[in-house]
Every structure is written in C-alpha cells, then in structure tokens.
Amino acid sequence: KAGVTQTPRYLIKTRGQQVTLSCSPISGHRSVSWYQQTPGQGLQFLFEYFSETQRNKGNFPGRFSGRQFSNSRSEMNVSTLELGDSALYLCASSPSTGNAKNIQYFGAGTRLSVL
C-alpha cells in the first residue's frame, strides 16, 4: 500500500499570498488530520476531516481552512500568509475502524517558507 502523499514538498510564498497544500491518504483511510510543526510550538493540531466533514478543529485563526473530497483526499488552505506561517505542514491518515483505528500515519510534509 502506498503511504500518505503530500504535495508539494517545498513551497516559497510571500506575505499576503495564499497557499493550498494537498494530501492523499493511505487507500481505505477515511480520516485525515493536519498538523503544523514549528521549532517554537512543536507539532500542533490544525483540523480533522472524515467523510468530507470537519469533525474537529485546533486553535488556529480562520485563515487556516481545509476540505476533504469524496475520495478522502484533503487540501488545506492558508490565506493572507504571515511570516509566522513558515512551518512544516503534516498530514496524517487513519483507518477509523479496526485494531489500528487510533493510529495516525504521517506523510513527509510540505515545508512552507513565507518571505
């Protein structure tokens, strides 16, 4: 089985722009979670999607949004980029059923640099 795929791997944007990141979960996984990793704050939960519905959201401003498609692929969008949005953005998928339902499997991440 292919793992979680995130595209692009690297991105450079300037302040004020917007960006869209993509995530393809492991086949059969219906839950997709997004995280932001920065040196100061560590790994912080952004939001989780299941069956095209956002079920949970972390403590991030409304500039951070996401969506999930019927094939479970997910995108996250950050509008009006700020310098502090520079981070590694990680996507994780989980099967939601079975013995491994509570385990999240991560992609390699998208490194976003905001100049």
Place this chain on the structure above:
Amino acid sequence: DQQVKQNSPSLSVQEGRISILNCDYTNSMFDYFLWYKKYPAEGPTFLISISSIKDKNEDGRFTVFLNKSAKHLSLHIVPSQPGDSAVYFCAASSALNAGGTSYGKLTFGQGTILTVHP
C-alpha cells in the same frame, strides 16, 4: 498549557545499551498513547502504541510502559542501534472517549533527540 511533556530534550546512549525515553501527561482524559520517530525532512513514523487498559506493550526491540496513576509513560529500546538516532515524540489522544474535541487529534510532546553512538 502543555498537556504532554518530554522533559529531556536529548539523550545519548552507547550502541547495544538500553535507551529509555520518558513522557508525562496532565490530561486524565487521555487514554491512548503513541510513540513516533522522526528524521529531519521526513514525517513522523509510528513506532508503538498503548491503550490505557494496559500497562505494557512490546514490539521487537521496543517496549512502552504506562503508569496511569503517575500519568507517565516510557519507551524502552533494547538493544539500541545507531540507526535509532532520531527525534522521538510521545503523543496522546482521547481515543476511547472520541467525540467533539477528540476526533483525529493527537497531542504531542516536544520531542527527545536520541543519539546512539557506535
């Protein structure tokens, strides 16, 4: 409010010896715990997990111990190998009480850098 803490930023161990990584949590609603290993420029890789109904789980060289009364868990790696050198993250979730603010959310510690010397 850091609900999951890894108080040791780094740990250095000789090859063949035991590595013990520690993690403390404060939220009594956490009932499922995971350990991940991370290399630079890669996403975290799942290592091992434990449910709050158990106090030990073993998988090969990796063993996780959970002390619920102390809200403490530890990861033991025996024997340690140079390829184990990476950042190790402890994570927690309210899996058994899933709902509302629990769905799909892992709360991570700050990580411990493990270096295994040949």
